[in-house]
Amino acid sequence: MSETTINVGYLADYPDMILTCASWAYGQWGCQSGGSLKHAVARFTEGANKERIPLTLVALDKKKPVGMISLWKSDFNKRPDLSPWVASLFVHPFYRSNHIASFLIEKLEVEARRLGYIRLFLVTEEAKNLYIRHKWEELEQVKTIHGQAVLMRKDLS
Numbered sequence: 001m002s003e004t005t006i007n008v009g010y011l012a013d014y015p016d017m018i019l020t021c022a023s024w025a026y027g028q029w030g031c032q033s034g035g036s037l038k039h040a041v042a043r044f045t046e047g048a049n050k051e052r053i054p055l056t057l058v059a060l061d062k063k064k065p066v067g068m069i070s071l072w073k074s075d076f077n078k079r080p081d082l083s084p085w086v087a088s089l090f091v092h093p094f095y096r097s098n099h100i101a102s103f104l105i106e107k108l109e110v111e112a113r114r115l116g117y118i119r120l121f122l123v124t125e126e127a128k129n130l131y132i133r134h135k136w137e138e139l140e141q142v143k144t145i146h147g148q149a150v151l152m153r154k155d156l157s
Contacts, residue, residue, distance in 0.1 A: 005061055005062065006059050006060065006061055006066065006098070006100055006103060007059070007060050008057050008058070008059050008060070008103060008104060008107045009057065009058055009060060010048075010049075010050050010055070010056075010057060010058075011044065011047060011048040011055075011056040011057065011058050011068070012048045012049050012050050014058055014060075014065070015048055017058055017065045018041065018044045018045055018048055019041060020065050021044045021056060021058065021065070021068045021088075022037060022040035022041040022043070022044045023037065023040070024068060024088075024090045024092075025040045025043070025044070025068075025088050025090065026040040028088075028090055044056055044070075047070055047072075051115075052115070053071045053072060053073055053084050053115070054070060054071065054072045054073065055070065055071045055111060055115075056068055056069070056070040056071075056088070057069050057070075057104060057107055057108055057111065059091070059095075059100050059103065059104055061095065065092075066091065066092050066094075066095040066100060067089075067090060067091035067092060067095060067100045067101070067104055068088060068089070068090050068104070069086065069087075069088065069089045069090075069104040069105065069107075069108045070086070070087045070088040070108075071084050071085070071086060071087070071108055071111065071112055071115075071117075071120075072084060072085045072087045072088075073085070075087040075121075075122070075123065078142065079121070079151065082121045082153075083121070084112065084117055084120060084121070085120070085121050085122055085123075086105070086108060086120050086121070086122040087122065089101060089104060089105065089127070091104075101127075101130060102130070102133070102134065105130075105131070105134050106134070109134075109154070109156060112156060113156050117156065118155065118156050118157045119153060119154065119155050119156060120153070120154050120156065121151065121152065121153050122136070122151075122152050123142060123144060123149045123150070123151050123152070124149055124150060124152065125144065125147055125148065125149040128150050128152070131152050131154075134154070135154060136152045136153065136154045137152060137153055137154070138150050138151070138152055139151045139152060139153050
């Protein structure tokens with residue numbers, strides 16, 4: 001598989017993929033934090049738009065979903081003063097190590113600029129180095145329900 005076969009589009013253009021995205025998010029994070037699949041479906045249904053947050057992008061290999069990333073108003077209850085947040089970056093295990101996560105990050109940053117945002121935030125337990133490669137900066141170490149994590153920021157201007 002070559003990364004040139006991957007396209008990124010709005011979840012709004014692929015509403016049949018809402019359940020897939022919700023299932024990925026619930027399986028990766030929600031089931032470990034007391035969430036529900038129903039809540040995840042509602043969140044991604046709301047994120048299936050193009051003109052405001054929440055907004056979700058999907059990566060596709062031909063018409064098959066292989067990854068996702070979202071822009072949410074909030075993703076870390078301990079810092080409600082910060083917004084918006086990059087959230088739910090997920091690449092299907094069969095497609096990892098193909099630069100799809102990087103492609104999704106870059107596309108979401110473009111979308112955030114288009115919507116008028118100049119700064120983004122995120123929390124990650126495992127992907128700090130990925131974001132550092134995209135010029136994100138570490139703000140502080142934090143604890144999430146999933147364990148130790150890092151709070152990061154990127155200025156888009």
